[in-house]
Amino acid sequence: MSDPLNTALTLLGVGMITVFVVLLFVVLSGNVLIWLVNRSVPEGHEVLSSGNDGTDPRKIAAITAAVEAITKGKGSVKKIEKIDSLPGEPR
Numbered sequence: 001m002s003d004p005l006n007t008a009l010t011l012l013g014v015g016m017i018t019v020f021v022v023l024l025f026v027v028l029s030g031n032v033l034i035w036l037v038n039r040s041v042p043e044g045h046e047v048l049s050s051g052n053d054g055t056d057p058r059k060i061a062a063i064t065a066a067v068e069a070i071t072k073g074k075g076s077v078k079k080i081e082k083i084d085s086l087p088g089e090p091r
Helices: 003-040 057-071
Strands: none
Touching: none
16 A cells, blocks of 8 residues: 555544544443442432322322333432423413
């Protein structure tokens, strides 16, 4: 191969390997950080009640069950709040 093409392919290979290593480092460090935080923060379970807001206990149970199923037990419901309209929708 010609010298400029060889230099270009070498530079391409070094650049791609560098990007791969940096992204691998970002992903691994993020996973380690998540693992450390999950390990050090105690897991608290709050029990939601219908309270005075008039939320049906069956709806609370359905929402909690859906969150448990989707997150495979890693998520929890902290607060249920009714929204009048979605952003961008007319009221």
